Every structure is written in C-alpha cells, then in structure tokens.
Amino acid sequence: xxxxxxxxxxxxxxxxxxxxxxxKGFSGKLKALFHRKxxxxxxxxxxxxxxxxxxxxxxxxxNGAGKSTTIKMLTGILVPTSGSAEVNGIIPxxxxxxxxxxxxxxxxxxxxxxxxxxxxxxxxxxxxxxRVSQSxxxxxxxxxxxxxxxxxxxxxxxxxxxxxxxxxCDIAASLVHNPPVLFLDEPTIGLDVLAKESIRNFLAxxxxxxxxTIILTTHDMNDIEHLCKRLIILEDGKIVYDGETELxxxxxxxxxxxxxxxxxxxxxxxxxxxxxxxxxxxCKKWLTFDNDNxxxxxxxxxxxxxxxxxxxxxxxxSVESIIRNIYNNRVTLAMPSxxxxxx
Amino acid sequence: MNPKLFLKFVSVSFQKQVTYRFDCFVxxxxxxxxxxxxxxLWKALYSQFDTTVHNGYTLTAIVTYAxxxxxxxxxxxxxxxxxxxxxxxxxxxMELVRPTSFFxxxxxxxxxxxxxxxxxxxxxxxxxxxFLFDISIPFEVxxxxxxxxxxxxxxxxxxxxxxxxxxxxxxxxxIFPFLLFKYAFYTFFSGxxxxxxxxxxxxxxxxxxxxxxxxxYFPTTILIGRASLAEAQSIIxxxxxxxxxxGVICSFMWGAGKKKLIIQxx
Numbered sequence: 001x002x003x004x005x006x007x008x009x010x011x012x013x014x015x016x017x018x019x020x021x022x023x024k025g026f027s028g029k030l031k032a033l034f035h036r037k038x039x040x041x042x043x044x045x046x047x048x049x050x051x052x053x054x055x056x057x058x059x060x061x062x063n064g065a066g067k068s069t070t071i072k073m074l075t076g077i078l079v080p081t082s083g084s085a086e087v088n089g090i091i092p093x094x095x096x097x098x099x100x101x102x103x104x105x106x107x108x109x110x111x112x113x114x115x116x117x118x119x120x121x122x123x124x125x126x127x128x129x130x131r132v133s134q135s136x137x138x139x140x141x142x143x144x145x146x147x148x149x150x151x152x153x154x155x156x157x158x159x160x161x162x163x164x165x166x167x168x169c170d171i172a173a174s175l176v177h178n179p180p181v182l183f184l185d186e187p188t189i190g191l192d193v194l195a196k197e198s199i200r201n202f203l204a205x206x207x208x209x210x211x212x213t214i215i216l217t218t219h220d221m222n223d224i225e226h227l228c229k230r231l232i233i234l235e236d237g238k239i240v241y242d243g244e245t246e247l248x249x250x251x252x253x254x255x256x257x258x259x260x261x262x263x264x265x266x267x268x269x270x271x272x273x274x275x276x277x278x279x280x281x282x283c284k285k286w287l288t289f290d291n292d293n294x295x296x297x298x299x300x301x302x303x304x305x306x307x308x309x310x311x312x313x314x315x316x317x318s319v320e321s322i323i324r325n326i327y328n329n330r331v332t333l334a335m336p337s338x339x340x341x342x343x
Numbered sequence: 344m345n346p347k348l349f350l351k352f353v354s355v356s357f358q359k360q361v362t363y364r365f366d367c368f369v370x371x372x373x374x375x376x377x378x379x380x381x382x383x384l385w386k387a388l389y390s391q392f393d394t395t396v397h398n399g400y401t402l403t404a405i406v407t408y409a410x411x412x413x414x415x416x417x418x419x420x421x422x423x424x425x426x427x428x429x430x431x432x433x434x435x436x437m438e439l440v441r442p443t444s445f446f447x448x449x450x451x452x453x454x455x456x457x458x459x460x461x462x463x464x465x466x467x468x469x470x471x472x473x474f475l476f477d478i479s480i481p482f483e484v485x486x487x488x489x490x491x492x493x494x495x496x497x498x499x500x501x502x503x504x505x506x507x508x509x510x511x512x513x514x515x516x517x518i519f520p521f522l523l524f525k526y527a528f529y530t531f532f533s534g535x536x537x538x539x540x541x542x543x544x545x546x547x548x549x550x551x552x553x554x555x556x557x558x559x560y561f562p563t564t565i566l567i568g569r570a571s572l573a574e575a576q577s578i579i580x581x582x583x584x585x586x587x588x589x590g591v592i593c594s595f596m597w598g599a600g601k602k603k604l605i606i607q608x609x
Contacts, residue, residue, distance in 0.1 A: 017605055072606060077439045079602045093601075101442040112437045116359055125355070128348050129441050 007181050007213040008051040008074065013083035014237075015044040015069050043069040045237035046083065053180070054211045056203075058228030058245065060218065060323060066237040067217045068107075071185050074215075075105050087181060101130060104174035108186035111166060112173050113158040119169055120154040123176065130177035137176065144172040147202045164195035171199065175206070181213045182206075188220055200226050221323060233326060240326065248322060256296065257315040258287040263308040272302050283310070348443070349451045356455025360463075367463045374417050374468045381409040381536070382476055398540040403477050404567065408538055410472045411480075412563045415494060416535050417468065419501050419559070420460040421453040423525070426509030427518050433606045446506060446593060453502050481568040489575040493562040496582035501558050503589040504529065510593075513600035528553075534560030554585045 020036040044066040051057055061067050072078040074087055076096035085092060092099040105112070113122040127137045145151050148168045153161060161169065167187060174182060184203070188196045204227055206212045216228060224231060224245060231248060233241035241248060262283045269277050269285060274294040279286040289299050300312060360367075389395070389402045400408065426449065429435040438445060472478065508525045511518045530536060532555035539550055539560050550556055561578045564570040570578060 018603075072436065075440050077436050077606065078604060096439060097442040097444070100440050103440070105440040107436065110434060110437050112440070114355065116362065117355065125351060128345070128351055129443055131345070 005052055006050055007053045007055070007088065008049075008215070009086045010047060010049050010070075010074075011084045012046045012048060013044060013070070013073060013085050014042065014046050014081050015066075015073060015078060016081045017041045017043055042237050044073070044080075047234070047237070047239050049232060049239065049242055051213060051215065053213055054207070055230060056207045056214045056216070056228050058216050058218065058224040058231045059234065060221075060224060060231065061234030065234040067234055068185055070234070071105075071183050071215070071217060075103060075183055076100060101177065102179055102181065104177070104179040104182040106167075106170050106174045106182075106184045106187045108167070108184075108189040111158065111170055113166070113169060115159050116157060118155050118157050119150070119161070122158060122169075123154075123173065126173055126176045132177050136178075140176060140178055141172075144175060147205065148172050148198075163190050164192065167191060167195070167199065171202070178210070179212070181215075183215050185217045186219065187216070188218060188223055196220070196223070203227060233323065235326070256289060256291045258289065258299070258303075259313045259315060260285050260287060260303065260309060261311040263310055269303075269307075272299065272306075275299060275303075349447060352448060352451035353455040353458065356452045357459050358455075360456055360459035367459075370417075370420075370460070370464045371467055374413065374464050375471060378410055378413050378468060378472055381413070382406050385409060398538075399569070400538070400540065403479050404569070405538075406476050407478045407480060407567045408563060408569075410469070410476060410478060411566055412535060412538075412559055414465050414469050414472075415497070415559055415563055416530075418457055418461040418465045418494075419498055420464075421456050421502065421505060423505045423509065423522055424518075425449070425452065426506070427512040427522075430512040430604070435604075436606050446597065449506060449509075450499075450502050453505070454498075457498070480566065483572075485572060486565065486568070486575070489572065489579065490562060490566040493565050493575065493579050493582060496579060496586060497558045497562045499586055500554055500582065500589060501529070503586070503593050504554070504558075506593055507589070507596055510596045510600045513603045529555060529558070532556065533558040534563070538564075554589060557582045557585055 017040070019039045019041055020032075043064075047066075047070065059067055059070070069078065073080050074085055074092055076092035076099045079093045087099055088102045090099045090102065112126075113119065114125065117125075123141065127134075132140070141150070148171065150169065150172055153165055153169060156165075158166065158169070171184075171187060187203075188199055191199070200223060203214060203216070207214050207227075214227075216223065218224065228245055231241065231243065231245045232239055257278070262285065264283065269275070269287065274290045275287050276289075277285055278288055287303075289296075296314065303309065303312075385405045386402065389397070389405070395401055397405075426435075429438065438448060504525065508518070508521050511521050515521075532550055532553055534556060539547070539556055542550060557578070561570070561582070565575045565578065
C-alpha cells in the first residue's frame with residue numbers, strides 16, 4: 001500500500017560514459033590511430049531520491065550536470081552503470097517497453113512526431129503504438145485540443161510547424177495514453193513568452209486535475225517558480241539540494257541584493273562590514289549583504305555617506321539568483337544551523 | 344509485436360520512399376545497367392568455349408540466374424546506415440521511449456522500403472528483361488510459393504545482418520568501414536554476382552559455413568528450377584535455423600549495445 005504512493009524511487013544511481021579522446025592537430029590524430037586515451041566521465045554520481053504520486057518536481061542544474069542523463073535512465077533509454085531505479089514499480093532499463101507504456105516523455109530538442117507526416121497521422125500512429133482505444137483516444141484528444149489548440153495544426157506536416165506549435169503537439173503526443181508519470185526535458189526551450197505561459201498553465205492543470213506526476217528539467221527559473229513545489233538541484237552529477245522551492249528561498253533570505261547605480265564608475269567598494277560585490281557593470285554594482293546581522297538602513301547609510309549614489313534598489317533573491325550563486329559556488333548549500341545566531 | 348502496428352509502419356516507410364521519385368528513376372536505370380552488364384559478360388564468356396554447359400548452367404540458365412538474382416537483390420534494398428544515423432543524431436532516444444521493439448520497428452521500416460523498390464524497380468526491370476533476354480523459368484505454382492517463402496526468410500536474414508552491423512554504431516563513432524566490408528561479403532558470398540557453383544573449390548567449404556548464400560543464391564535457385572522441390576524444403580529449413588542463430592546474435596548484441604549507448608546532444 002505504502003509502495004503505491006511512490007511514483008519514482010532512485011537509489012545510488014550512477015552513469016559513467018567511456019569517452020575516447022584524440023589529441024589536437026594532425027600529430028595528435030595520428031597518435032590516436034595507435035593509442036587512444038580513454039576517459040571515464042561520471043555523468044550521474046550516486047543519486048538518491050523519491051518522488052510521490054502527484055508531485056511536480058523541478059530537476060535543475062547546469063549544462064552537463066547530469067539532468068538529461070538521469071531522465072534518460074528513468075525512461076529506459078540508457079542503462080545505468082550502478083544503482084537502482086523504479087518508475088511506477090517498474091525497473092526502466094530492465095523492462096523498457098513496459099515502462100514506456102506508463103510514462104510520457106518530452107525532449108524539447110527532439111520530436112516524437114513523424115517529420116514527413118501530417119500531425120493527425122502522427123497522433124494516429126501513437127494511438128496504435130500505445131494501444132489506446134479509439135473512444136479513449138477521442139476523448140483525450142478533445143481535452144488536449146481545448147488547452148493546446150491543436151485542431152488548426154492537425155492537417156499540417158510536422159516539418160512545417162513553428163517551434164511553439166511543434167512543442168504543443170509534442171506535449172500532447174506524450175499524453176495520448178494518459179500516463180501517470182510525465183518527464184519533461186526542457187519543454188519550453190526556445191519558446192516565446194506567450195507560448196511558455198500557455199504550456200505552463202497546461203502543465204499546472206494536468207498536475208492538478210489528473211494528478212499526473214511531473215518531473216521538469218529546465219533552465220528557465222520562471223518555470224520552476226511557477227510550477228514546481230519541490231526542487232532537486234544537481235551539480236556535477238550529485239544532488240546538492242532536494243526540498244521545497246519556497247524553503248530554498250527562505251534559506252537565502254538572509255542575503256539580500258542591493259542594486260546601486262553610482263555617479264561615476266571609479267568607486268572601489270570595500271571596507272563596509274558584511275557587504276560583498278557580486279557583479280559590476282559600468283556605474284552599476286550589485287552588492288549582497290547579510291540581512292540577519294546588518295540592518296538595511298545601516299548598510300545603505302554607510303554607502304550613501306561614502307559614495308555619490310544615483311539610484312538604489314533592494315532585490316529579494318529570486319530562485320534564479322540563488323541557483324546562479326550555487327552554480328558559481330558563491331554559496332555552498334549550508335544547513336540552516338550554519339547561520340550564526342548571534343553577533 | 345502487434346501486426347497492425349507493423350503494417351502501419353511499413354506503410355509510413357513506403358510513403359516516405361514515394362517522395363523520392365527521381366531516386367527511383369535512377370534506380371531503375373542503374374539496376375537495368377547491372378543486369379545488362381552481367382548478362383553480356385556471361386554471353387561473352389560462354390562464346391569462348393565449345394562446351395555449352397558450365398558448372399551445370401546452360402547459357403539460358405545463367406542469364407536467367409543473373410536477371411533473377413538481381414531482381415531479388417534489388418527487392419532486398421534497404422538503408423543499412425539507418426541505425427547509425429539514429430544514434431548519431433540522437434533520434435534513437437525517441438524510439439526507445441515507445442513501448443515497441445526496436446528490432447521490429449527497424450524491420451518494418453526496411454519492409455516498407457523494400458516493397459517500394461520491388462514495385463518501382465524490380466517489376467519494370469524484370470519485365471524489360473523478359474523481352475530482351477532469353478529467360479526460362481519452370482512454371483509451377485508450388486515452386487513459386489516456395490520461392491516466395493524462401494525470399495521472405497532470406498529477407499529476414501539480410502535485415503538481421505544489417506541490424507547487427509548497424510548496432511556497431513553503439514560502440515564505434517564511425518561504422519562506414521564495417522558497412523563496406525559487409526557489402527563486399529554480402530554481394531559476393533550471397534551469390535549476388537556469380538552463382539556459388541562457379542566459386543573456386545577452396546572457397547566452397549567457407550561459403551557453406553556462412554549465412555550469406557541463404558540470402559540470395561538459394562531463393563534464386565528455387566525460382567529458376569536448379570533446386571528440386573524437395574531441396575527447396577531443406578533450403579527453407581536451413582534458412583529458419585539461420586534465422587534462429589542470427590536472432591540470438593541480434594538480441595545478444597542489442598543487450599550488450601544498450602549499455603554502451605551514448606545519446607549525443609542533450
């Protein structure tokens with residue numbers, strides 16, 4: 001019974017890639033003919049997590065952090081080097097086909113539609129592939145059409161669709177068989193604001209209405225903030241954060257960002273207690289300060305008294321800035337206890 | 344695998360071929376040129392000797408073989424770099440997230456491809472050849488049916504061979520050399536150019552150990568009447584045994600290859 005509540009379970013999952021390198025230039029290539037350097041790259045390095053049914057989880061990390069590799073293992077495309085994974089109680093890389101029948105997958109950079117066929121025929125093929133009965137198919141398509149507005153696209157060949165149109169079709173295609181678990185690997189890549197918005201609304205809706213478990217990989221932190229209650233952050237193949245998105249924000253609320261525009265760009269900001277410069281651009285500088293130990297008035301006062309200020313604003317940290325900091329190693333994800341309580 | 348789905352994919356692949364009409368026209372010319380060259384060569388060769396039968400073939404028999412083996416070979420046309428391209432551009436990922444067998448989807452794609460070549464190339468080439476050359480085929484319904492069965496078996500063997508070589512793409516970045524090597528083995532040892540009966544003695548034991556002769560040579564000998572009906576049955580049995588052997592190799596390679604697969608780009 002307890003088991004039924006869990007959609008995805010991952011234990012010590014790892015994937016190594018064996019890459020052979022050839023050297024630079026002609027001589028390097030010549031040497032590579034006889035002797036290849038083999039290099040093992042660990043894309044995913046012993047990760048553990050559990051996702052309950054109905055959760056909407058953001059899975060983020062820099063390029064090459066191992067997000068897509070994880071998704072590809074959970075969808076049965078890649079075989080892990082070690083560790084275990086279960087999706088809907090099925091081991092994806094042992095029973096790829098069985099697993100595939102119960103998941104939906106969207107890879108933003110690829111399409112699962114048939115390039116030369118009209119959209120309608122692609123959907124019809126998917127219906128047969130996933131063994132969906134005609135009546136189930138019709139009602140599902142009607143539902144998808146209402147939100148994703150597919151009818152106008154149905155007779156177009158896939159290669160003639162715009163990126164936004166294609167993405168709408170691809171998302172619909174992943175849901176033809178109404179899967180309990182949906183994997184989305186950068187579904188909003190390259191889309192304009194409106195298209196992103198409509199796809200976001202749709203995803204929120206199926207998560208709410210159908211209880212579909214969704215794992216979303218994206219570089220767009222707006223997606224995460226709007227959709228994902230839970231966030232898993234990956235770095236160099238390891239999980240560095242797994243918890244509520246809100247909690248991540250709260251954890252970092254003790255750091256605030258000041259955006260200050262000075263009159264001239266020659267100022268060197270130093271010697272103000274608790275303040276560090278994180279970015280500079282001409283006369284503009286971004287400063288962070290420790291919100292717990294220093295009052296905001298105190299900090300602004302000190303800056304204003306020493307330098308000539310044109311404009312100043314205080315920014316709450318966005319999830320994006322927090323994650324950027326994590327990527328830049330400016331912030332190590334400290335446990336809350338590390339926050340020094342007294343001063 | 345669901346036969347309805349299989350047929351659907353055969354038809355998708357067939358339709359895709361239809362879009363390349365110019366290719367088809369070139370294909371007819373090219374195929375006919377081959378037939379013309381081989382038949383001319385045989386005629387020239389046979390005219391050099393006083394005896395009229397060589398290795399059991401009269402001139403008519405060898406010309407018939409040359410035309411028919413070419414007809415079978417053209418019908419068996421399939422894209423052997425398809426798996427390689429899917430691995431290179433990463434589109435294999437999209438196929439693996441479907442609850443379908445990769446092998447059978449691949450076979451369906453090949454069948455669609457081949458059906459097109461059969462209709463658009465083999466048929467006109469055979470019809471032209473019947474008028475131009477002295478061809479003799481025994482007319483027996485049972486023989487023709489056995490020929491069809493043997494062709495289907497031969498086709499499955501060719502498809503498996505291409506599948507196995509295609510899977511090399513899971514291990515190697517470039518598989519073109521393997522494809523060339525395969526092409527040479529396939530066209531020669533299958534009897535695609537010269538019937539096995541004309542092979543030098545020292546090669547014959549080797550040929551017997553290889554599956555290639557079951558792809559083109561034996562089906563053709565059934566059609567042109569070189570194999571008796573009883574022999575035809577044992578040929579088909581041997582083909583089925585080879586299908587099992589190659590099937591085991593395919594599934595072994597697939598199992599090992601999956602662990603090596605790297606998806607490029609995202």
